[in-house]
Amino acid sequence: MDRTRAAHFVFHSVALSFLPLWKLFRKTQLPPLVVNPVHLILSVFGCAMFLVSEVHVHAANLPARPAAELRTTGPADHLSVPLALSYHQVVLEKRSGSGWRPLSVLYPRTLSREQMRDVHFVLPSGLSPEDVRVLGYRNPKFPSRFAYGKQAFSRYEVTAETAAHPPLDRLRSQKAAPVPSSAVSPPSLKANSLWHLAGETLLVYHHHRGLQVVDLKDPDNPLKLGTLRLPVVGEKLWALNEAGTEVMLLGRSIAKERQGSILLYLLKITNGLPEIVKELTIPGRLTDSRFIGPHLHVLSQSKKAGQGLRTLLTRLDLSQPPNPTRLSDMVFSGGGAVFQTQDTHLMVRVKEGSQVRLHEVPVSSAAGQSVDQPQFRSATQVLGYDVRIRGQDLILKHATEAQVAQVTLPLGWRTDRVIPSSDILLQVEDGLAPGSQARVRVTPITAPDMLLQELPLGPGRVVGMTQQDDEVFIAQWVPASLEGEAETRLLTWTLNLSDPSAIKLHPPIEQRLKGLDEWDVDLSAVQPLRLHRETLLWFIPARHHPSLWWSSPIAVAAAQPSAQDLIPASSAVMVLCPVHLTKTGLSPEEPQILRIRGRVLHTSRAISQEGFIFFSHDSAGAASGSDLGPPSRVPWRPQPGEISSWLHVVDCRSGAPLLRDPVSIPGQLLSVTDIDDQGAVVLTETELSLRRDSPPARVIQASGYDGVSVRQFDNYITGTTASSAAAAQDDRLYLTRETGRAAVVVVRYAKSSGKLSQAATWNTNAPPTLLHAARGHLVASSPGNLELAFADAEAGKLTSIASYDTPASLWLQVDRTAFTEGLDLWIPAGDYGVEFLQKQGASDQ
Known part of the structure; x- marks a missing residue:
């Protein structure tokens, strides 16, 4: 059925609906009517518009016919x-x-x-x-106005003269991911552990992993009994009884609503499982503390307008831990207060201006001896073993017999990627820190802090991971400088999960990337692309170079004559590393590199559907790179000026990647929808400075790609800033609104009308800095906040499901969120390990 037949069908339906009325009119004798010509014309025009709109809707929803x-x-x-x-x-x-x-x-x-x-x-x-x-x-394929749409595009970089805020520099801003999850370092926290040995039980408080209880009855096989995470940076840890079942922890809060305040936790440990009995808040900033018998003395410092620095001494009686009582509060002028012992008296040393004053602290005669112990001890002994904590590992070594192998129990580790599978959880450490190694750790899915198996991957950085059935594929970037080789290598490892009790790590296959290093590519944005079950493609985009203070030109080589192949020229746009999955293992192909003349300013994420790969790149005033020319001189850091965006399409339907000619597009690629043999609808974004005193706004364009050209047929100015967080899924764009009420705005492309419009708004507790859309859900993260919403694909609406307060220093990599079949969420959290959201907070609609 084509559009003509659809029109006939609609006209026939409308005529049938008016047939009963016409029969009634013929049987009824009505007086002659005087028809107003204006009313008649308007009626005819309205009916015509209705018929045209109905024809367009029916034609847009017609099933595709083969070519x-x-x-x-x-x-x-x-x-x-x-x-x-x-x-x-x-x-x-x-x-x-x-x-x-x-x-x-x-x-x-x-x-x-x-x-x-x-x-x-x-x-x-x-x-x-x-x-x-x-x-x-x-x-x-496209709306009728597509044939007359604009085909050549360019824009200008927003400069300081057109924006009151700091200029949006395209050499620093990744529009598809305004806050790149893997490129931002997590907050720096002291990694030392507080620990106390009570008999054969070790109590360890790790700033990232919380309070851990370790049983040392068998030093050759230490057992972690329980863990309790707390939103506090620990300063002191005390056991209130000899058995270590009553514990007191003093530290600084990292909770969003009271960040930096002093928190005192009274904990009870039952069968190795810690739980909170009482939580107290002490005002001010912690400067010192002393525990003498059942009495705790805490010094804190605060500053009030017109009063200067003031020191507060808080004294608590902990003889009954579930019900602590406050003995007294004392206030001193000055700051920098610490405790010191003079003879048998406890003194507070306070500095006020140039003077130092000593104040005596009343101590009850019934109070016992000070049980303050060094919190960061080097070693102690239990059952003939030296016990020490080195980094994030508990180490036990026999004190007298050197031939006995030492035992190591990890107390915490870094998690950069996670894959849940059946009853186990794979946690991958990328190996980002200098001198560190990439590792895969296997834990029970019900106890993510209990290590079952550790598989080292060696030096190099993990840049990608994907799963197919019982196999997990891991890509590792090994620079030439690590092993003294002339070429950088990309390794692809295979993990076999068919037997969860004994996971097998197969030797990797390698692909050599001659002439490339970490300066050329963005390793934090590597994507695994799956076109079909037999082929895996690692997509490595070009690095988005930062702004440099000089802009002197450098000489670059001329482009090669053929634009139809993936060819070397001067600047890398992306690298494709194909890997074939065979019955006997992995089979690598030669990596293919796309380069252009000039300097690449930005490469978008890749979108893989229906056998095609779509991505775009930005360049400063450069052509697509398909023409010949003499060796040119391009600026090392292009000055603000004209920017061009180019769409690249790789056709993989026939097996081998086939690169089509690049096409000019309005802006950076955000999403691609309605993909078939005829073409696709491309959604892009640019920025527009509407006022001198406001940041530039994000503008969305809808364009049609027919395999040869791109023509724009709609434009939508959003109420969001150009640098805010964004996520895309098919025909829906999720954009963070930072001005006014914090929210996520849904902009949707309607195939029936060929128009962009705002479909919904989801109000959030804070402006999200990271967004991730997957499995019909949208995850939004900001410092101190994590929110989850159900995304209705049909209506384009967002329905809030859950909201969580998180520690302000917790760094969640929500763009790497993993979903189980039951819609449980696992989110890598760097040094904090992994965060888990149960199904009751998600929706399987």
């Missing part, structure tokens, strides 16, 4: 397609390897009357009719 190979006539250098009026889109394609590359596209129904009968193609030089074919499509 027809059309008969051609004409001389060797010209092809004519007779009677092409019944086709909306006619495409000339050239054979390229095992696939076909579009060369030209015509739309017969948009031509003048003299041209409506036949359409004509001029063959490029060197091509014969045997090398090409012509396909015809009867269904319209």
